[in-house]
Amino acid sequence: xxxxxxxxxxxxxxxxxxxxxxxxxxxxxxxxxxxxxxxxxxxxxxxxxxxxxxxxxxxxxxxxxxxxxxxxxxxxxxxxxxxxxxxxxxxxxxxxxxxxxxxxxxxxxxxxxxxxxxxxxxxxxxxxxxxxxxxxxxxxxx
Numbered sequence: 339x340x341x342x343x344x345x346x347x348x349x350x351x352x353x354x355x356x357x358x359x360x361x362x363x364x365x366x367x368x369x370x371x372x373x374x375x376x377x378x379x380x381x382x383x384x385x386x387x388x389x390x391x392x393x394x395x396x397x398x399x400x401x402x403x404x405x406x407x408x409x410x411x412x413x414x415x416x417x418x419x420x421x422x423x424x425x426x427x428x429x430x431x432x433x434x435x436x437x438x439x440x441x442x443x444x445x446x447x448x449x450x451x452x453x454x455x456x457x458x459x460x461x462x463x464x465x466x467x468x469x470x471x472x473x474x475x476x477x478x479x480x
Contacts, residue, residue: 417456421465421476426454428472443467 373380429439429450436454437447445464452458453468462477469476 414459417453417458417460419456421460422454422456424474424476425450425468425472428468428474428476429454432472439468439471442471 370380429436432439434442436450440447440450443464445467449458449464453464465476
């Protein structure tokens with residue numbers, strides 16, 4: 339660094355400030371009192387549902403009323419009697435247990451049980467798997 343000149347130091351003051359108060363700090367009771375003492379104008383607004391859960395549980399909303407007025411009985415389709423009997427008969431003809439059949443089609447034994455008892459909601463992909471595994475046509479007999 340020879341020939342650059344004399345080394346001088348910069349003694350300018352550096353001011354480090356705290357961050358400006360965020361919204362929560364502005365609402366703090368201490369901050370409000372300090373602003374009052376300083377003579378600042380303060381506006382307080384109380385929200386109608388502040389601190390409560392009224393927005394989500396307000397009496398009967400539009401959707402709730404629609405549901406209450408709904409009279410139609412909605413239920414999922416269940417396995418028809420012909421289908422469950424056909425599955426059971428084809429399984430018995432092949433001398434398979436419910437769990438063996440389930441293993442053949444890579445499903446849980448509970449699903450076969452639900453289909454044979456009529457509790458399951460019909461799934462066309464699963465019925466196709468059953469048709470292939472049992473070698474029987476289960477659909478189209480209606």
